[in-house]
Amino acid sequence: MEILRIILTVIFIVMCIALTVLVLMQEGKDAGLGAIAGGAETYWGKNKGRSMEGLLVKITKWLAIGFMVVAVILNITRIWG
Template identity: 75%
Template sequence: MGVLKVVLTVLFIIICIALVVLVLMQEGKSAGLGAISGAAETYWGKNKGRSMEGLLVKLTKGLAFLFMLLAVILNLNIYK
């Protein structure tokens, strides 16, 4: 069981690094606030879920879920 814990720990570290990189790649929520007068209704504002930013948000949510799941699994102490 020691090998399984090492593999899960390495996977956990890789997910941590990937999560940090993904969060840093995303735009801030305050980006574009200078155009409050309706610029959010542009093509990119309506289709943000299909853009690269939308993909980054989905990947971040997925990796955050895996991060929490692995954190719980690694703390169960069944690897004695």
């Protein structure tokens, strides 16, 4: 059981670092002055889900879910073990 806890802790630390890097790589959500002039309706604004930014958002979402699952598992093993 101790080996499993060590492996999960290492995975948890790697996920923490990866999640931090992914969040820092993403652009801000504020539209800025471009939204006033209608700049938000560009090609990149409409197809954001297919761009690199959309991919980063999807990866961040799934990594955050995994982060929470591993955190709960680590907490449960700490209580039982």
